[in-house]
Amino acid sequence: xxxxxxxxxxxxxxxxxxxxxxxxxxxxxFLQASGKxxxxxxxxxxxxxxxxHFAYEEALMEQMYMVDHQEHxxxxxxxxxxxxxxxxRLSNDSLDRLELSMFLNHWNSIHVPRLDTNLVECLxxxxxxxxxxxxx
Numbered sequence: 001x002x003x004x005x006x007x008x009x010x011x012x013x014x015x016x017x018x019x020x021x022x023x024x025x026x027x028x029x030f031l032q033a034s035g036k037x038x039x040x041x042x043x044x045x046x047x048x049x050x051x052x053h054f055a056y057e058e059a060l061m062e063q064m065y066m067v068d069h070q071e072h073x074x075x076x077x078x079x080x081x082x083x084x085x086x087x088x089r090l091s092n093d094s095l096d097r098l099e100l101s102m103f104l105n106h107w108n109s110i111h112v113p114r115l116d117t118n119l120v121e122c123l124x125x126x127x128x129x130x131x132x133x134x135x136x
Contacts, residue, residue, distance in 0.1 A: 001101070002028050009108055013120040019053045020112065027104055031097060039090055047083045054080065057119060064126045072115045079107065 003024045010017050026049055030042035054076040061069040082103050089095040 001031055001097075003031075003104055009112055011112065011116045011120045013123060016057070016116060016120065019056065020116075022049060023053065023107070024104075027100060030100060036090075036093075039095070043083070043087050043090055047080070047087060050083060051080065057116070060119065060123065064122055066119070066122050068118070072119065075111055075115055079103065079111065082106075 005021050005024050009020060011020070023046070026042070026046040030039065030046055033039045033042040058069075058073060058076065060066075061072065066072075082099075086095060086099050086103070089099070
């Protein structure tokens with residue numbers, strides 16, 4: 001099983017889309033890993049990167065004084081918890097790799113289209129307003 005980036009996952013923001021593509025790459029590295037040591041390392045890298053990505057998005061929300069950011073942040077917390085659960089199951093040798101599929105399906109079907117595209121729209125609006133102020 002391998003996850004392929006599709007244009008439908010695009011938010012329209014190059015930086016965020018590059019980061020999302022990296023999540024796909026790291027997820028695929030996890031799925032292709034064999035042996036406990038490789039699996040541990042691949043999942044640790046994925047979890048670390050997802051945390052960095054979420055911190056990036058949350059910093060953007062804070063910079064923009066985004067009003068509806070609580071739902072987005074709660075979704076980040078939930079997704080991190082799911083990855084941490086996967087990591088715990090891997091430690092206990094009870095990991096089902098399909099759980100990673102469930103994580104990515106949630107990410108691609110709910111989080112990205114609903115929350116990340118909203119973030120990108122707010123970014124565009126913020127940039128437009130900043131440009132209007134600079135040109136006044």
